Amino acid sequence: MRALLTALLALAPTLWAAPEKADTVGAGEFPALQLLPEGSEVEGITLPRYDNHRVSGLLQAGKLRIISRREMELEQLHATLYNKDGSSTELTTPLAHYDFTTKRATAPQKVELRNPQFRAEGARLLFDSTTRRGVLMGPVRTSIFTMKLPHTAADR
Amino acid sequence: MRHLLPHLLLLPVACAAEPAWLAPAVEQAQAEIQHWEQEAQGVAAEFTSYELATPGAATAADSAMPETAADETAVCCDGALLFDIENSSLVYVANVRLSDPRLQLRALHRLFIRLEKGQMQQREKDARDTAKQARDSFSAGDAVPVEKVRRSRPDDLPGDMQRPLVVTEDAVVDTESNSIILSSPAGGRVLTAQSGENTLELTTAPDKPARVFVDAVGNVLMTGAEVRITRRDAQGRLTRLLSRGSVYFSAAENTLVLTGGGHVEAPEGDIRFNRTLTARLRIARPSTPHPGFMQQFADLNYQGIAEVHAEGQVAADWREGQQPVHLDGEELDYNADTGLCTVQGEDCTVGYGANRLVGAQRIELRPDGTVVLNGRELGGDYERPALRGLPAQKGHFRSGGEITYTNAGDHGVILLPEGLSMADEGGDLSCAGPVELHLRPADKPAKVPQLADSKVNLALARYGQLAYAKAAGPISGHLYGADHSLMGELSAAAAEVDFVGGSVSLLGSETVPAIAAYENNRLEATAGKGELPRLTLSANGDIELRGGDINASFSTGDGASTARCRKALRLLSADRRLETESAAEFRSAQGILTTNGPLRAKLSVREGTIAPLTKLLPTFTFPYNGILEIATEQGGTVQTAKGSLQCSGPVRVTMAPAPGAEYGGLETAEANGHVVVAGKDKDGRMMRATGDHLSVDMQTGDKLLSGGTVTLSDAYNTHSASGGGAAVRIDRQNNARISGAVQKTTVRRISEQIEQQKQKKEKQ
Numbered sequence: 001m002r003a004l005l006t007a008l009l010a011l012a013p014t015l016w017a018a019p020e021k022a023d024t025v026g027a028g029e030f031p032a033l034q035l036l037p038e039g040s041e042v043e044g045i046t047l048p049r050y051d052n053h054r055v056s057g058l059l060q061a062g063k064l065r066i067i068s069r070r071e072m073e074l075e076q077l078h079a080t081l082y083n084k085d086g087s088s089t090e091l092t093t094p095l096a097h098y099d100f101t102t103k104r105a106t107a108p109q110k111v112e113l114r115n116p117q118f119r120a121e122g123a124r125l126l127f128d129s130t131t132r133r134g135v136l137m138g139p140v141r142t143s144i145f146t147m148k149l150p151h152t153a154a155d156r
Numbered sequence: 157m158r159h160l161l162p163h164l165l166l167l168p169v170a171c172a173a174e175p176a177w178l179a180p181a182v183e184q185a186q187a188e189i190q191h192w193e194q195e196a197q198g199v200a201a202e203f204t205s206y207e208l209a210t211p212g213a214a215t216a217a218d219s220a221m222p223e224t225a226a227d228e229t230a231v232c233c234d235g236a237l238l239f240d241i242e243n244s245s246l247v248y249v250a251n252v253r254l255s256d257p258r259l260q261l262r263a264l265h266r267l268f269i270r271l272e273k274g275q276m277q278q279r280e281k282d283a284r285d286t287a288k289q290a291r292d293s294f295s296a297g298d299a300v301p302v303e304k305v306r307r308s309r310p311d312d313l314p315g316d317m318q319r320p321l322v323v324t325e326d327a328v329v330d331t332e333s334n335s336i337i338l339s340s341p342a343g344g345r346v347l348t349a350q351s352g353e354n355t356l357e358l359t360t361a362p363d364k365p366a367r368v369f370v371d372a373v374g375n376v377l378m379t380g381a382e383v384r385i386t387r388r389d390a391q392g393r394l395t396r397l398l399s400r401g402s403v404y405f406s407a408a409e410n411t412l413v414l415t416g417g418g419h420v421e422a423p424e425g426d427i428r429f430n431r432t433l434t435a436r437l438r439i440a441r442p443s444t445p446h447p448g449f450m451q452q453f454a455d456l457n458y459q460g461i462a463e464v465h466a467e468g469q470v471a472a473d474w475r476e477g478q479q480p481v482h483l484d485g486e487e488l489d490y491n492a493d494t495g496l497c498t499v500q501g502e503d504c505t506v507g508y509g510a511n512r513l514v515g516a517q518r519i520e521l522r523p524d525g526t527v528v529l530n531g532r533e534l535g536g537d538y539e540r541p542a543l544r545g546l547p548a549q550k551g552h553f554r555s556g557g558e559i560t561y562t563n564a565g566d567h568g569v570i571l572l573p574e575g576l577s578m579a580d581e582g583g584d585l586s587c588a589g590p591v592e593l594h595l596r597p598a599d600k601p602a603k604v605p606q607l608a609d610s611k612v613n614l615a616l617a618r619y620g621q622l623a624y625a626k627a628a629g630p631i632s633g634h635l636y637g638a639d640h641s642l643m644g645e646l647s648a649a650a651a652e653v654d655f656v657g658g659s660v661s662l663l664g665s666e667t668v669p670a671i672a673a674y675e676n677n678r679l680e681a682t683a684g685k686g687e688l689p690r691l692t693l694s695a696n697g698d699i700e701l702r703g704g705d706i707n708a709s710f711s712t713g714d715g716a717s718t719a720r721c722r723k724a725l726r727l728l729s730a731d732r733r734l735e736t737e738s739a740a741e742f743r744s745a746q747g748i749l750t751t752n753g754p755l756r757a758k759l760s761v762r763e764g765t766i767a768p769l770t771k772l773l774p775t776f777t778f779p780y781n782g783i784l785e786i787a788t789e790q791g792g793t794v795q796t797a798k799g800s801l802q803c804s805g806p807v808r809v810t811m812a813p814a815p816g817a818e819y820g821g822l823e824t825a826e827a828n829g830h831v832v833v834a835g836k837d838k839d840g841r842m843m844r845a846t847g848d849h850l851s852v853d854m855q856t857g858d859k860l861l862s863g864g865t866v867t868l869s870d871a872y873n874t875h876s877a878s879g880g881g882a883a884v885r886i887d888r889q890n891n892a893r894i895s896g897a898v899q900k901t902t903v904r905r906i907s908e909q910i911e912q913q914k915q916k917k918e919k920q
Contacts, residue, residue, distance in 0.1 A: 083242055089241045113239065115241070117271045118271065120239065122237060131240075132240070133202065133238065133241070133242075134238070134239055135202075135238050135239075136236060136239060138233050138234050138235050138236050138237070138250065139233070139234055140231075140232065140235075140236065140237040141222065141230070141231070141232045142230065142231040142232070142237065142246065142248075143224075143228045143231075144228065144229040145227070145228055
């Protein structure tokens with residue numbers, strides 16, 4: 001059932017014309033969400049995010065809820081944000097809200113960011129998906145792995 | 157804009173006195189600082205865009221540092237983290253703590269980290285491999301860095317440093333460019349870094365922030381109200397640096413530049429300066445530098461200072477033993493490779509202890525211990541040990557042209573080619589010609605450490621007492637007592653004094669006599685025909701005066717005695733003998749002795765311990781208190797209160813040694829040749845006796861005048877006697893009696909004598 005729904009959602013853009021292009025849930029960014037009415041919930045969903053027809057992220061959520069035409073809520077979110085240079089950043093949080101209008105996500109609970117360079121944990125999150133910049137509210141703890149720690153002579 | 161501002165920022169720290177490479181280097185550093193400060197301003201705008209207030213600086217600076225594994229850098233903060241995924245930048249605000257195997261950093265306000273992208277590709281691949289694990293379990297596990305890193309070890313850190321703790325308000329860690337910026341705003345808290353006992357402190361002022369910039373190659377710029385650096389070396393010795401402007405370290409030049417005035421306090425000495433100090437350091441670097449963040453400082457081995465140049469009212473104290481050598485000037489240069497230290501300026505000063513020389517235009521401390529001072533008019537202060545019951549004397553001296561001090565191993569030599577004048581309460585000395593002074597170690601020499609090679613040679617400080625002096629030109633000197641009375645005098649055209657051995661040699665000229673005087677003893681020689689005056693006091697106590705006229709006076713128990721002669725007068729200590737090479741005249745309380753030719757006399761000596769005549773010459777004593785014997789071959793005269801003696805032949809007089817009595821009593825006396833004795837009898841009549849030989853019996857006081865013909869005369873009559881037993885006997889009261897085989901009396905002025913006898917009878 002879950003696989004079928006995912007397939008349908010993926011085909012949706014080709015099946016239906018968007019009724020309200022100016023105020024569409026996930027228009028452009030998340031084409032697959034255009035079919036979902038307000039209040040609908042989907043469990044175990046994986047959503048690609050597009051930015052100028054390029055996949056810029058992949059959202060995996062235990063549950064997705066369409067709150068309004070401009071806002072959705074994601075539980076058990078694990079997001080992968082792909083950077084232009086090919087690297088990616090993983091974002092994990094129990095609960096997140098996303099505003100399609102401002103293209104900003106907020107996470108009111110514990111958040112973890114992880115990429116090859118660092119791992120960060122914070123109490124809350126504000127994230128701008130356009131600038132790909134965000135604020136992780138404190139207390140924050142970060143582990144950085146790319147500070148050019150010295151090699152041993154044997155390593156060299 | 158970014159490139160214009162650095163020029164303005166440069167103004168306070170760049171001036172002509174600095175190395176040529178400094179200005180562009182500082183400009184570049186300032187540009188980097190400016191760039192990051194603009195980035196920081198953007199951070200504040202970023203928070204505003206999120207409708208968030210920028211968290212302020214933490215007030216509690218003692219919260220715990222995060223624990224960290226050996227292969228990670230852990231960062232905590234109380235405020236927020238602004239992250240930029242595309243640009244790999246992280247901005248932490250409020251009480252930021254960073255722990256790293258190499259560093260602990262506490263940024264109370266903000267920490268800006270830019271992560272390098274060079275390893276991104278490889279890390280990305282590895283991250284994807286671990287992503288699945290993270291998705292399956294929400295409780296995040298530790299990420300595994302791709303790059304194999306080693307456990308932190310002390311030798312990861314520069315030289316002998318321990319992991320430093322840095323406390324600042326703001327910091328930028330740019331691992332892409334491998335640079336760090338630390339800063340506290342104007343009026344903000346002190347910026348500190350501590351590694352064991354090595355510390356760095358940058359203070360702020362209301363109008364002056366504190367900043368540290370470290371670039372990829374190891375150049376460091378530090379600016380603040382004051383920059384203080386303290387370092388303890390492997391021997392536990394502290395070095396402190398203070399700059400009131402900026403400190404710049406050039407990795408390429410291995411050179412540290414301190415501007416704005418400050419000081420350096422090192423184990424070897426201190427340097428204070430008003431403008432700039434440039435120090436080239438000895439730093440050993442690994443042949444293959446470490447890759448990695450801040451590894452431009454890894455394995456650096458600081459091995460000391462190679463060269464120093466300081467400008468602007470420089471004052472240096474080089475330490476050796478307990479008395480530092482002090483230098484003042486406008487510029488100071490020290491080269492540890494050659495050991496040469498120079499000070500230049502209009503009024504340079506060098507001194508140690510209470511001794512100080514001023515007015516030099518150039519002072520050189522050479523590696524062999526030589527000190528050369530040049531100046532139009534040199535002068536200064538000195539202190540000499542207490543003498544003659546006087547306290548230690550502080551005085552002034554002047555010279556000109558050049559003064560050279562040479563380290564001669566066991567003593568120091570000072571050369572003053574243009575003369576010397578010096579004066580204190582104890583005395584004065586002036587000399588127009590070249591002067592050579594030898595100094596010996598002080599009585600209580602300071603402990604002298606062995607200075608390592610290539611350090612300033614401070615042999616100067618080892619010697620504090622005059623051992624030898626040689627001078628030319630008109631020389632004049634005086635010694636004064638505690639009541640400022642004149643106690644001694646010295647005059648010569650040239651002099652040589654051995655203060656240790658106790659010898660003095662004074663050479664006069666045609667116009668300058670040789671004079672040595674102390675208390676009531678005075679020796680003087682003037683020039684004679686073809687002979688310059690010379691006065692010699694030998695170490696064994698001998699005294700010799702040569703020249704034209706020679707005058708000597710001595711203090712005795714009966715008052716002053718004087719001696720005059722020509723050519724030479726010698727006092728031979730071992731024989732206790734006084735002799736002249738010419739006619740002489742001696743005057744004393746007992747009478748006047750005049751000889752027609754050379755005289756020899758034997759002197760009596762005081763008993764008991766004889767103190768040195770002057771502490772300036774501790775081995776020179778004057779123990780004589782009288783004459784035991786006088787002899788001359790060419791005759792002479794003796795005048796006393798009771799009479800006179802004149803003869804043309806040998807004279808010999810002996811006196812009984814009388815301990816405690818000056819000029820002991822007459823013991824024997826003999827006179828030969830044409831002998832004339834004159835004196836008054838008990839009636840006051842002047843009597844005169846002549847003969848060929850005079851002897852005096854000191855037991856009876858009788859004088860016996862004998863010869864082929866003897867005479868005895870008064871104002872009217874002359875008795876003569878000849879033949880066997882011809883003699884005149886004169887008793888202690890000068891009653892005289894003439895005897896002889898043939899006698900003759902010549903009577904003069906008979907009527908006058910008859911008249912006098914009549915008057916005498918009438919009175920009776």
